[in-house]
Amino acid sequence: MSLVAKLESLLQLTKVSATKFITTNLPAAPVGSKSTFGGTLVAQSLLAGMNTVPRNFIPSSLHCYFISGGHPEHMITYDVESLREGRNFIHKEVRAYQDQKLIFQSMILFANGRKSNDMIDTDTLSHLKTIDLPSKDKYTYAADLFKREVADDQTKTRMFQELPIVQDRGGTEHINNVYNSFRTQPMEYHFPENFFHSSSGNRNEYVSYYVKIRKDSVNTVGFPDKQSAHEHELISPRNDERYNYAAFAYLSDSYLLLALPYFSNMPLYSHKFSVSLDHSIHFHQLPHVNDLIYLNIENSRSADHRHLMQGEYFDSSTGKIIATVAQEGLVVYDSIKQLNAKL
Numbered sequence: 001m002s003l004v005a006k007l008e009s010l011l012q013l014t015k016v017s018a019t020k021f022i023t024t025n026l027p028a029a030p031v032g033s034k035s036t037f038g039g040t041l042v043a044q045s046l047l048a049g050m051n052t053v054p055r056n057f058i059p060s061s062l063h064c065y066f067i068s069g070g071h072p073e074h075m076i077t078y079d080v081e082s083l084r085e086g087r088n089f090i091h092k093e094v095r096a097y098q099d100q101k102l103i104f105q106s107m108i109l110f111a112n113g114r115k116s117n118d119m120i121d122t123d124t125l126s127h128l129k130t131i132d133l134p135s136k137d138k139y140t141y142a143a144d145l146f147k148r149e150v151a152d153d154q155t156k157t158r159m160f161q162e163l164p165i166v167q168d169r170g171g172t173e174h175i176n177n178v179y180n181s182f183r184t185q186p187m188e189y190h191f192p193e194n195f196f197h198s199s200s201g202n203r204n205e206y207v208s209y210y211v212k213i214r215k216d217s218v219n220t221v222g223f224p225d226k227q228s229a230h231e232h233e234l235i236s237p238r239n240d241e242r243y244n245y246a247a248f249a250y251l252s253d254s255y256l257l258l259a260l261p262y263f264s265n266m267p268l269y270s271h272k273f274s275v276s277l278d279h280s281i282h283f284h285q286l287p288h289v290n291d292l293i294y295l296n297i298e299n300s301r302s303a304d305h306r307h308l309m310q311g312e313y314f315d316s317s318t319g320k321i322i323a324t325v326a327q328e329g330l331v332v333y334d335s336i337k338q339l340n341a342k343l
Helices: 007-011 038-050 117-122 142-151 154-161 164-168 172-184 243-251 257-264 336-342
Strands: 013-017 020-023 057-066 077-085 089-098 101-112 139-141 187-192 207-213 273-283 293-303 306-315 321-332
Touching (some): 007 243, 013 038, 038 077, 038 089, 139 142, 142 154, 142 187, 154 172, 207 257, 257 306, 257 321
Antiparallel strands (some): 020 077, 077 089, 139 187, 306 321
């Protein structure tokens, strides 16, 4: 029996009215966190919005703000407001509430996915950024890498135990929980060898890795035709390929801001405090989340404890860009001198 968390259950919504939805199950918090995982809010808000537009409309972009930390022991209500409904574009605003308190807000732009013949004739510009992808052999399954580089290396284990956030969450117990999360969470990561503690000596300009949603968690392969589902049915992995967008929104909030220490050659998890402030996604084509996706991250700006991370996601078969993601977070560290002294 698979121990992998089921993404469909994590994201499942119950319809209250035409524009209101409530979580079917309690929202989950990341390992060691007291607040709801931000990817859950992003994905569920997108699912709520998609359930209020015609099935031929696809997400073009979304812009989200994390207003207050979500409580993992309270259900979340999503209210969808229609701002504009045109022939080719639909604008929606989605607000998430817990106990009538606003915790999250997103603006979503949907585009008509079926172009008319006259639009095709006049659409002369077509371009998707394409790159040469590095070999997957250069990356290691995250659970194996973490076990070897952190959990089983006594020197590095002691080093990670000294990190403020690891001490606060139980030291060795937290390290074991992180290891188990790599084995059981919906995402399967393949990281570079030095991901958990880069030691190049110079500031790193970027970091990249491969990621996908495990089929054991949710299988988005082999959909029926888009229109085969009944209009009253909520979107699921079995009736609408657009579920890929929601699953991608979920994975896009994980190990983006957490990768920040890599750029300054510090160990991962070396922050004292970290919280996401906003999150945006521009979709360029349908993501196939059960296939490996290549992500390249840049740390565009860090100042006043606010850090902007930008990522480009690429199809691992074609090298064509899938989505562009940006996230700003409030992340507080000891000074590098203090951190080095502890380590």
